[in-house]
Amino acid sequence: MDIPLQARPKSRRMILGVSLGIAFLAGIAGLARLKPAAPTVERQGTLIDAVKRGPMVFQVRGTGTLVPLNVRFLANSLDARVERILVLPGSVVKADTPILELSNPELMQSAQDAEWQCKAAEADYQSAKARLQIQLLDLKASLASIKASNANAQFGLEANERLAREGLVSSQDLLKSRGQAEELNTRYGLERQRLQVAEDSLRAQLASQQAKVEQARALWRLKRTQMDALKVRAGMDGVLQQLPVQVGQRLMPGTTLAKVAEPTQLKAELKINETQAKDLVIGQPVSIDTRNGLVQGHVLRIDPAVQNGTVTVDASLEGPLPKGARPDLSVEGIIELDRAADAIYVGRPVQAQPQAAGTIFKLSPDGGEAQRIQVRFGRASVSTIEVIDGLQPGDQVILSDTSTWDSADRIRLK
Known part of the structure; x- marks a missing residue:
């Protein structure tokens, strides 16, 4: 009878443990089916x-x-050095307002040489023109003399022909006067042609001298334009926006000197x-x-x-x-x-x-x-x-x- 009394408590504890285990697993399964809480x-x-x-x-x-709609970039066209800055960025400028002064000694020398070459070419043209006009005048004077002699020979021939018809002049004198008249008439024609050729030559030589003068003037104008470019101007009415150069700076051709814009x-x-x-x-x-x-x-x-x-x-x-x-x-x-x-x-x-x-x-x-x-x-x-x-x-x-x-x-x- 002692054995059944000892086995009864163990059976109760086992049943209780199994029940608790089942309840725990059921709770976990229920929690797993729940949706996570919304943040x-x-x-x-x-x-x-x-x-x-x-x-x-x-x-x-x-x-x-x-x-800006209207912008003007000023660039350098030749080697130069910045001598002076006349206007600072932000200043209101007109088209002819000087902004910078540049220097180039070689350009100044070549500009002076071009000026003297131009004056020499003009003097040579005037001298050649005067010399050729004198030659032309000599030819015209010679032509006038031959023209007068030819006219006199023609008058003499006509007179001798009338006298010959009346028997007052021999045939030999008539032939002589006729030959002189023909000779002077031929010389008169040749002198006229010579004068025409001389006039054409005069015009050609003067044109050649004039071309040399124009060439010298064009070189002088170019040098003057380059000299004027050493004083950089705004080129338009507006405001100076940028001036990326300094006094004493050496500038290469194509360097941007300034930017001018119309601000309105x-x-x-x-x-x-x-x-x-x-x-x-x-x-x-x-x-x-x-x-x-x-x-x-x-x-x-x-x-x-x-x-x-x-x-x-x-x-x-x-x-x-x-x-x-x-x-x-x-x-x-x-x-x-x-x-x-x-x-x-x-x-x-x-x-x-x-x-x-x-x-x-x-x-x-x-x-x-x-x-x-x-x-x-x-x-x-x-x-x-x-x-x-x-x-x-x-x-x-x-x-x-x-x-x-x-x-x-x-x-x-x-």
């Missing part, structure tokens, strides 16, 4: 927007600078992301923010090439410029691409891409929770994006960066 997010730091329906403007934004006629040079530039068209309206006011304009030019992931767009500035608008001022431009009379749109979420599908957190009706949903987006603007499917007007969504909650399908707002 909690502060509502105050979360950007929330409501889906709207109505007219929508499609825009792209770009940053850039103001650039400006354009905006904007950089637009290459992915947003596909819909740009010349003539589209642009709003330029100079940080001190807005200026309206239109697209003037679209660069056909992409540089560093952006497309350069030139925009006009229409109307009076705000105070402080000047070249190289940083600005922001918004270009209007298109308008939709009726569209469903919402503020642009951080992760949203135009013409693509994505996920977004949609708030519950009471605003206490947000559920992740699939949304298909359409065209995008600067701060808004078109909704094609997945949302309805009046829905509230989270626009902030939700990458921290990628593993959660819902979040709680407090």
